[in-house]
Amino acid sequence: MKLRTSLGLTGALATLAVALPQMGLAQDAAAPAPTFDEIGPYLMTTLLFLVGGFLVFWMAAGFAMLEAGLVRSKNVTTQLTKNIALFSIAGIMYWLVGFNLMYPAEWMMEGYLGPFFAITALEPVGLAAADASLDYASVASDFFFQLMFCATTASIVSGTLAERIKLWPFLIFVVVLTGFIYPIEASWQWGGGWLSEAGFYDFAGSTLVHAAGGFAALAGAIVLGPRIGKYAKDGKVIPMPGSNLALATLGTFILWLGWFGFNGGSQLAAGTVGDITDVGRIFANTNMAASAGAVAALILTQILYKKVDLTMVLNGALAGLVSITASPLEPTLFGALWIGAVGGVIVVFAVPMLDKLKIDDVVGAIPVHLIAGFWGTIIVPVYAPDTSFGTQLLGFVSIGAFTFIVSLIVWFILKAAGGIRVSEEAEITGLDMTELGMEAYPEFSRG
Numbered sequence: 001m002k003l004r005t006s007l008g009l010t011g012a013l014a015t016l017a018v019a020l021p022q023m024g025l026a027q028d029a030a031a032p033a034p035t036f037d038e039i040g041p042y043l044m045t046t047l048l049f050l051v052g053g054f055l056v057f058w059m060a061a062g063f064a065m066l067e068a069g070l071v072r073s074k075n076v077t078t079q080l081t082k083n084i085a086l087f088s089i090a091g092i093m094y095w096l097v098g099f100n101l102m103y104p105a106e107w108m109m110e111g112y113l114g115p116f117f118a119i120t121a122l123e124p125v126g127l128a129a130a131d132a133s134l135d136y137a138s139v140a141s142d143f144f145f146q147l148m149f150c151a152t153t154a155s156i157v158s159g160t161l162a163e164r165i166k167l168w169p170f171l172i173f174v175v176v177l178t179g180f181i182y183p184i185e186a187s188w189q190w191g192g193g194w195l196s197e198a199g200f201y202d203f204a205g206s207t208l209v210h211a212a213g214g215f216a217a218l219a220g221a222i223v224l225g226p227r228i229g230k231y232a233k234d235g236k237v238i239p240m241p242g243s244n245l246a247l248a249t250l251g252t253f254i255l256w257l258g259w260f261g262f263n264g265g266s267q268l269a270a271g272t273v274g275d276i277t278d279v280g281r282i283f284a285n286t287n288m289a290a291s292a293g294a295v296a297a298l299i300l301t302q303i304l305y306k307k308v309d310l311t312m313v314l315n316g317a318l319a320g321l322v323s324i325t326a327s328p329l330e331p332t333l334f335g336a337l338w339i340g341a342v343g344g345v346i347v348v349f350a351v352p353m354l355d356k357l358k359i360d361d362v363v364g365a366i367p368v369h370l371i372a373g374f375w376g377t378i379i380v381p382v383y384a385p386d387t388s389f390g391t392q393l394l395g396f397v398s399i400g401a402f403t404f405i406v407s408l409i410v411w412f413i414l415k416a417a418g419g420i421r422v423s424e425e426a427e428i429t430g431l432d433m434t435e436l437g438m439e440a441y442p443e444f445s446r447g
Contacts, residue, residue, distance in 0.1 A: 034129045041271025042134045048279070049141035052265020055258050056148035060087045062254030063155040067162060068440070069248030070311065070363045074430025075163045076243055076440035082158050082167065086174045090151035093179035095120050098150055099143050102183035103191050111194035114187055145265055149209050152262075153182045156213025159363030161220045164227050164427050167435050169420040176410050177216055185212055185399045200395035201387040204266035206326035206376035207396050212403045214370025218359070219407035223415055226360030228427050237355045240362075243441075245310055252314040256290050259321045263328040282328045286321065289328075289340025293320020296344030304348065312351070315364045316344030322369055323376035330383040339379060343372040370400075 064083035068076045097117055104114025122140045123132070132138070154174045161170065186208045188195040202208050229238055242248060263286045269275040297316025301309040320340030324331070331339060350367035359366070377396050381387045414420050421427075426434035433439060 034134075039129055039132075039134060041269070042132060042137060044270040044276070045137040045268070046141045048265055048267070048270040049137055049145040052261035053141070053145040053148050055261025056145070056152065056265070057258075059148075059152060059255050059258030059262065060084075060155060062251045062256075062258055063152075063158065064251070065247045065254060066251030066314070067159045067363055069244040069246065069251060070159070070242035071162045072240060072430070073243035073441050073444065074432055074439070076432065077438055078167065078431040078435050079158070079162055080440070081436060082170060083155065085167075085171055086154045086158060086178075087151045089171060089174050090154055090178040091147060093175055094147045094150045094183070095143075097179040098183040099146060101180070102146070102187045104187065107193075111192075111197065112188065113184060114191065149186075149205060149262075150178050150182050153209050153213040153216070154178050156210065156365050156369050157217040157220060160217035160361045160365045161224055162362040163431065164421055165220070165224055166420055166422055167431075169414045169418065172414060173216075173220070173407075173410055177407070181216070181403055181406055182209075182212060185402050188399070189395070195395050195398065198394065199387060199391045201380050201384055201392065202326050202377060202395065203328060204263045204325045206322055206373045207399050210322045210325065210369040211373030211377070211396065212399055214366050214368075214373060215400050215404040216407040217361070217365050218370060219404050220411050220420075221359050221361060221366070223408065223411040224421055226358055227362075228424060230360050231355070231358050235356075237352075242311070248311065248314060252317055255318060256287075256321065259286055259290070259325075263325055267329070278329055284333060285328045285331055285336035286324055288333050288336040289320040289324035289343070290317045291320070292337045292340035293317050293323065293344035293347075296320075296341040297348055300345060300348045311364070312348055315347045315351075315368050319343035319347045319368045319372035322372040323379075326373075326376040327380045327384050330380075332383075335383055339376065342375060342379075346372050346375055 060083065064080055067079045067083065071079050096119060099120045100118035101114045101116060104118075107114055108116075120139075120143055122143070123138055127138075136142070154177055157173070157177070158170070187193050189200055189202055189208055190196070227240065230240060232238060260283050264279045264282045267275060267279050267282060270279060294313050294317035297312045297319075298308055301307070301312045320343040323339050323343030323346075324336055328336070347364065347367045350371045351361075351364055354361055354366060361367070374396055378389065378392050380392055381389050411420065422431060422434060430439075
């Protein structure tokens, strides 16, 4: 055994000695492997999109929990159904139309409108570094990340119109919003369109995502009308408390977490020391603005109502997040604090203002996303020197007018085609039983 082992080892060494020169020649002939300096930015930016994307995806759960907690128990299942359905519809429509409409290689109308139904294709399986476009990130990761923003826009509309809208007309509107309305207005800025050329600045979407969703929700609320019993004949507002403030609070924390991906991923680069440091700065400013918005609403409701209103505090945090989203990179931490705090104040005053106008917004999405979105957009020039108040106002008004008018037309068409509102009996009974035939909390109603 010892002899055979010794001979075997000697033979192996001899074979290796013969093979080594040949292996060296083969290596000399092969193309040199790319260095990390060459592929690092591509890898890191792709990773940023993937991590940021799944954090923004988690915001879908946040919206679902927030809305489930703020609607009455008889409408919870319907609200949850709307949230998973709208996200799924967005996933299909953004592939079919939205992504290539938003990032056109060629414009049908230069700066305003790209090609319709240009279906998005991903890279081939097992892409080699030599065949990859190393100047940015993978198409798949970019598509995935941008899709999450599209779906978020639709989620904003869902909560405002809760408790009285039919399921299928709402989902048809989501098809139009995610496939056409959002990609067109977003292309004006993020697709290199006319607003980008004009110098408008919206880092992560205070206007492009949040205010746009708020304008679509406002149009729907106007056409739909308020819930039965929400406003008395003498003008008094009748409170309609949500079913589960624990879920609403959980939803807010989930949204807060997801916002780090929303704003941080919008850096759109992670391949240098400066880029990744900026992502950290964005995280810190995002958190500061949310904290300040919540504390501002906490203090203000105590002063105005002599008691803290939890729903206002939750929306105060969200308004702080929306307020900083237009410019989360440039402000100092103190700047993020006062910008977010003003967002929290906006919510406390805007919610009763909408009630005076008899615009019924079940979850407070219009104050949080539209009005705080305006604040966040218009205040950008304080810390971003290459912008102007006039250009920021132009961008907000242009996107707001387009989204509101087109949404209003779609809502009126849906209303004329078959109605968008459930019957009075169905609304009183609850949409869970009348629209779906199932309840979120059946033990409470059946004993």
